[in-house]
Amino acid sequence: MKKALSLLMASALLLGLLAACGGGGSSAAPESTGGTEAPAQGEEQGSETPAPGGETVTIEFWNSAEGAMATSVDALVAEFNSSVGADKGIHVEAIFQGSDVTEKLNTLAQAGDYANFPDVGQIYSAGIPDMLQMDNLLPIDDVYDSGKFESSVEKGDIIENFQRTYTFEGRLIGMPFNASTMLFYYNKDAAREAGLDAETPPSTIAELAEWTEALTIRDGDAVTRYGLNIQVDRYELVNYLAGIGADGVNYIGDNGGGRDGMMTKLTIGEDGSLMKLLNEWEKVVNTGGFKAVNDNEREEFAVGMSAMNYQSSSQLSTMIELTKDSFELGVAFLPRNSEEDAWGASVGGGSLCMFDLGDETRQWAAWEFVQFMVSPESQLFLLKNNGYLPVNDNTYSMPEYEAFIEEQPLAAVPVEQLRISHPHMQEPLDILNWELNALARDGFIDWVDGKVTKEQLHDNIVDGFNAKLEEYLRANA
Amino acid sequence: MKSNGFFRARKLAGHAAFQIIAIGVGLVLMFPIFYAFSVSFMRPTQVLTIPPSFFPDQPTLENYRTVLEISPLFRYMVNSLIIAVGASLSRIIVGSMAAFAFAFFKFPGRNLLFMLCLGTIMIPGDVVLVTNYRTVASLGLINTYFGMMVIFLVNAMNIFMLRQNFLTFSLSLKEASYIDGCGNFKFFCRILVPTSVPTMATVFISSFISVWNTYLWPMVVNNRAEMQTVQVGITRLNSADGVVFGPIMAGAVLVMVPTIGIFLIFRKKIVSGIMGGSVKG
Numbered sequence: 085m086k087k088a089l090s091l092l093m094a095s096a097l098l099l100g101l102l103a104a105c106g107g108g109g110s111s112a113a114p115e116s117t118g119g120t121e122a123p124a125q126g127e128e129q130g131s132e133t134p135a136p137g138g139e140t141v142t143i144e145f146w147n148s149a150e151g152a153m154a155t156s157v158d159a160l161v162a163e164f165n166s167s168v169g170a171d172k173g174i175h176v177e178a179i180f181q182g183s184d185v186t187e188k189l190n191t192l193a194q195a196g197d198y199a200n201f202p203d204v205g206q207i208y209s210a211g212i213p214d215m216l217q218m219d220n221l222l223p224i225d226d227v228y229d230s231g232k233f234e235s236s237v238e239k240g241d242i243i244e245n246f247q248r249t250y251t252f253e254g255r256l257i258g259m260p261f262n263a264s265t266m267l268f269y270y271n272k273d274a275a276r277e278a279g280l281d282a283e284t285p286p287s288t289i290a291e292l293a294e295w296t297e298a299l300t301i302r303d304g305d306a307v308t309r310y311g312l313n314i315q316v317d318r319y320e321l322v323n324y325l326a327g328i329g330a331d332g333v334n335y336i337g338d339n340g341g342g343r344d345g346m347m348t349k350l351t352i353g354e355d356g357s358l359m360k361l362l363n364e365w366e367k368v369v370n371t372g373g374f375k376a377v378n379d380n381e382r383e384e385f386a387v388g389m390s391a392m393n394y395q396s397s398s399q400l401s402t403m404i405e406l407t408k409d410s411f412e413l414g415v416a417f418l419p420r421n422s423e424e425d426a427w428g429a430s431v432g433g434g435s436l437c438m439f440d441l442g443d444e445t446r447q448w449a450a451w452e453f454v455q456f457m458v459s460p461e462s463q464l465f466l467l468k469n470n471g472y473l474p475v476n477d478n479t480y481s482m483p484e485y486e487a488f489i490e491e492q493p494l495a496a497v498p499v500e501q502l503r504i505s506h507p508h509m510q511e512p513l514d515i516l517n518w519e520l521n522a523l524a525r526d527g528f529i530d531w532v533d534g535k536v537t538k539e540q541l542h543d544n545i546v547d548g549f550n551a552k553l554e555e556y557l558r559a560n561a
Numbered sequence: 562m563k564s565n566g567f568f569r570a571r572k573l574a575g576h577a578a579f580q581i582i583a584i585g586v587g588l589v590l591m592f593p594i595f596y597a598f599s600v601s602f603m604r605p606t607q608v609l610t611i612p613p614s615f616f617p618d619q620p621t622l623e624n625y626r627t628v629l630e631i632s633p634l635f636r637y638m639v640n641s642l643i644i645a646v647g648a649s650l651s652r653i654i655v656g657s658m659a660a661f662a663f664a665f666f667k668f669p670g671r672n673l674l675f676m677l678c679l680g681t682i683m684i685p686g687d688v689v690l691v692t693n694y695r696t697v698a699s700l701g702l703i704n705t706y707f708g709m710m711v712i713f714l715v716n717a718m719n720i721f722m723l724r725q726n727f728l729t730f731s732l733s734l735k736e737a738s739y740i741d742g743c744g745n746f747k748f749f750c751r752i753l754v755p756t757s758v759p760t761m762a763t764v765f766i767s768s769f770i771s772v773w774n775t776y777l778w779p780m781v782v783n784n785r786a787e788m789q790t791v792q793v794g795i796t797r798l799n800s801a802d803g804v805v806f807g808p809i810m811a812g813a814v815l816v817m818v819p820t821i822g823i824f825l826i827f828r829k830k831i832v833s834g835i836m837g838g839s840v841k842g
Contacts, residue, residue, distance in 0.1 A: 144784065151800025155631055179786045180797045191781055195695035200703050200784060383609050409606070 140173045141449040143203035146181045146188070148434070153262070154180065156469045164456045174449040186211030193218055199441075203450040207258050207437045209249045209510070210517045213342070215437050216252060222438040222447065224454075225256040233448050237455045237476065244507040246475045250435045252343055252513065258435030259454050260475040262466060264398040265429040265498050265505070266323045268418050273411040274299055274309075274391040285416040289324075292392075292419045293367035299391035300373025307373060313390035315378035316528040318521040319511065320394060321545075323418060323429055324365075326509040328357040332426030333506040342513030348557060353546030362538045364421050369532055376532040386410065394418065396432060397498035398471040404494065415494045417501045428505030433472065464488070473498055519552045520545075594817070601625070601810040608806045624807035625815070628798065631808070634815055636787060637794040641773055642819065643706050644790065648713035649768040653761050655715050660723035661749055665735060675724075681717045690781065697782055704788065709779040713772050719764045726760040727753065762830035770820050791816045 149157035161178040169175055181188045185205045192200060198220050207215055215221050228239055239247070239256065246260035268285065275282040278298040286292040296311030314320060325334045334357050335341035337350050352358040368374050375390065385393040386406035395403065400415065407413045418429050436454045440447065456462060460482055463474035468488055479485055480499070489496045514520055523545045530536045536544070595615075600608055601624050602617040628634060663675050693712055702708030730753065738748050754761070776792040783789065795816060798809045 146784070150797050151805060153800060154797050177786060179784055180789070180793065181784075182780055182793070182796065188781060191691055191694055192698075194691045195698055197694070197698040197703075200698065202784070387609055406609070 140175050141445050142175045142177060143446055143449045143453065145176050145178045145204045145206075145453065146185045146202040147178060147206040148183055148185050148208075149180065149206065150183065153470050156466060160457060160462055160465065164453060168452060168456055172449075172452060174452055176449075176453050181205075184208065184211065186214050189218065190214055201439045201441060203439060203441060203446050204454060205437050205439065206261065206434050208434045209432070209513070212250060212252060212257055212435075213513050213515050215257060218439070220440045221257070222440045223255050223257045224250075224259045224438065227438065227447075227451055228256075232444070233451045235451075235455065237458055241476050241478055242458065243475055243477050243502070245431055245502060245505060245509070248343070248507050249431045249433075249510050253345065258437040259458055260431075261434055261436045261457055262398075262470070262472040263431055263433040263475050264396045264472055265431060265502055266320070266394055266418055267397045267400070267429075267498055267501070268392070268416045269385065269395055269399075269403055270295075270392045270414040270416065271299075271385070271388070271407075271411050272414040274388070275414070282412075282414060285414060286419045287417075288420050288422050289361075289364035290367055290422065293364075293371055295392065296368050296373045297371040300371060307375075309388060310375040310390040311371060311373035312368065312392045313375040313378075313381050313384060314392075314394045315376055315381065315525060317525050318517055319432065321520070321524040322511050323394075324361055324421065325352060325357055326430050326505075327426035327428050328360050328421050329355065329426075331506070332428070333508045335508065336512040337514055340508070341510060342515070343510070346557070347512055347514055347553070349550045349553060350546055353542070353550075358542055358546060359538075360425075361421055362542055366538055374532060376528045382406070397473060398433070400471040400495060400498070401469075401492075402471075404492075413494070415497045417497070417504075426506065427501070428509045429501055430505075430509045430511050431502075432511065467495070471495070473502060514549075514553070516549070516552055516556055520549050523548050597810045597813050600806055601814045603807060605807055624811035627805075628808040628812045628815070632794050632798060632812065633787075634791065634794055634812060637789055637791045638816070638819065640706070640788055641790040641792070644710040644713075644775075644779060645769045645772040647706070648710040648772045649765045651710075651714040652716050652719050652768045653764055656719040656764060657723050657754065657757070657761065658749075659715075659720045660727050661753065663720070663724045664727035664730070665732070665745075678717050678720055686712075686778070690777070693778075694781060703782055704785050706788070708782045709788075709790075710772070712778060713768075713775070716768065719768065722764060723757070723760055726757055730756075759830045762827040766823055766827045769823050773820055 145161065147157055157178060161176050165175055179202070186207055189201070189205060192198070198218075201218075201220060225239075227233065228235065242260055246263050247256055249263075250256060250258040250260055270285055272282040275285075275295070280295060280298055286295045292312065299309070299311035300307060301309040316324075322336055325336060328334050334352070334355075336352055337347040339345040339347050341347060381390070381393055382395060382399065382403065383406070384390050386403070388410065403413060403415075417427055420427055436457060438447070438450050438454065458476050460474070460476050460479040463472075463476045463479045464482060464484055466472040467474050467479070467485075474480065474485075511517075527536065527541045527544050531538065531541045599615055599617060602620040602622070603614075604617070604619060604621055604623070607614055607618055659678070663671065663678075697703065697708050697711060700708075702711060734752075735748055738752060743751070774792060775790070776796065779790045780793050795809070795812050798805065798812050
């Protein structure tokens with residue numbers, strides 16, 4: 085009886101599972117949802133190699149494109165599929181894989197599942213150390229050096245600053261794709277009201293402190309408008325540090341900030357650059373008009389709850405849109421730390437990494453796609469729609485680029501800032517980037533609240549991060 | 562008499578205070594949903610105003626149009642529905658059968674098995690993510706709906722709830738039905754299941770909502786754009802680069818509709834379900 089029952093239950097269970105399974109399958113009907121019209125690139129002919137046997141090669145492109153960028157990526161992929169792809173027999177399937185493709189690839193790699201890797205993945209610079217651990221990574225320099233495929237985009241076409249971001253030990257790992265730098269945004273109307281020269285924004289942190297003082301509005305003890313609102317995460321910290329150093333560049337960590345070999349420690353303590361930075365920023369903190377917490381920085385700036393803010397250049401069109409009805413927006417270079425330090429900003433954004441799935445045709449198809457994405461036309465498209473700085477130098481000589489800058493002069497500011505930035509001003513490849521993030525953010529908030537001193541903040545960041553890094557390196561030697 | 566009236570008044574006051582607190586808490590909990598609903602009908606310029614406005618001045622359906630244009634949300638909802646319904650049905654079937662065994666059979670190691678079963682509640686899902694992925698990938702279940710729901714097919718908490726419910730049944734009832742010629746399976750199907758509908762409804766609804774809201778696992782095991790779930794779809798609308806509160810809220814409201822629908826359908830059953838097993842432990 086019991087046997088019969090268990091048999092029955094087992095079969096019922098199986099039935100239930102099968103029913104649940106129903107409707108599965110993996111039909112790969114492509115969807116193209118191009119809302120915006122992507123650039124036509126009919127004239128561009130790269131490789132002559134067609135797909136063998138006239139069959140269409142389908143490749144996967146995993147991306148982290150969200151919001152407006154999602155629409156642009158979909159439009160670019162649709163454009164590729166209908167132009168170059170249609171000519172050469174390549175179909176690209178774009179798949180959104182969460183806010184950071186690196187996390188998913190790490191899961192796959194830990195499980196040893198390299199078979200399900202994509203052909204191309206969108207990888208942020210912070211993800212490059214992880215990519216170096218992948219068995220099947222196909223560095224962009226390997227593609228160039230092997231000469232197996234023809235190239236319509238030469239390596240020299242890509243601006244050096246952007247190349248450096250994705251370079252490790254002299255090898256270009258990922259192709260720079262969506263690039264941005266940090267910019268200084270300020271409220272010109274507020275500056276005029278405070279009696280400041282709105283056309284000459286602060287050029288040093290000391291001047292930034294003066295501006296912060298002048299722009300802060302108080303009602304008794306309460307601040308009703310902060311002069312400056314910026315949360316100092318790792319991204320902000322490394323940008324403030326970028327120009328403090330010999331030759332006008334600060335590598336933040338040893339081994340060229342982790343690009344000439346594994347980074348083993350922060351150098352900003354021993355070379356005194358962090359203390360130089362804190363000495364200047366102390367002037368800003370002392371004004372009492374500096375808010376170091378990001379509640380909703382951009383929107384609070386737009387509605388007049390703060391008067392100055394640092395944001396990525398990719399926020400430019402959003403900022404213009406948000407502030408157009410309320411006040412005149414000013415955009416400028418990041419203030420230098422002091423007169424003796426260099427101007428400039430480090431590069432942010434993402435790259436396209438290729439993976440070897442053991443099929444040369446797919447590699448060829450992936451390479452065609454990567455080149456399409458960084459072509460002058462595609463990069464102009466990203467600039468216009470998303471504010472990303474074109475990584476391809478040829479974009480800047482296009483008449484369409486000139487026309488766009490004429491129409492939106494503020495968009496030229498990040499480009500000029502990039503031109504004067506040392507190519508080695510970069511975020512470090514610091515592996516434990518989230519640790520530095522937390523140390524910087526919490527440290528600055530505590531400093532502004534008077535809970536820690538400048539010296540304590542300095543030691544917490546340097547010693548705290550170095551200890552974590554040492555532990556990591558010992559465990560993963 | 563006097564004291565009686567005094568106690569009654571005090572009881573009434575206590576009752577009223579309780580009601581007021583309950584309504585207050587209810588309003589606090591409802592507020593984000595109400596605000597999301599309201600923002601979904603606002604024009605972009607109205608969303609960011611000081612002081613904030615809680616009702617749309619000129620209600621617009623533009624946000625809904627935008628969200629459906631930039632994201633195939635209905636397709637994603639079908640995917641989520643397949644996973645959520647599949648997993649919830651499985652949880653009821655597997656859960657009730659396991660609970661049946663734990664409640665009515667006496668066999669060596671029963672308590673140990675039950676403890677092991679409950680012990681799985683203490684293991685956070687993220688810890689076994691990579692191991693689960695490895696298993697599912699080597700079974701060839703990547704890019705299948707079954708792979709996306711497989712780790713949700715059984716839930717120890719559901720087994721526990723159903724077992725507690727089954728324990729309220731008198732064992733002599735089962736023995737009586739056995740004497741009348743009713744076998745285990747017949748007893749399970751004809752007597753136990755029909756009388757446990759409230760608990761099963763509770764299991765279904767709680768499971769449906771949790772699987773519907775799952776983000777990480779379905780994303781990890783699926784690489785097909787057309788098989789993505791609503792939660793992944795909603796994430797894609799949100800971005801650090803652009804302010805699109807309206808469409809995001811419109812998307813969130815649309816995604817909430819099925820869970821609210823399921824809740825409304827089973828609402829009456831759910832309370833008796835949760836209370837049902839609570840007396841006998």
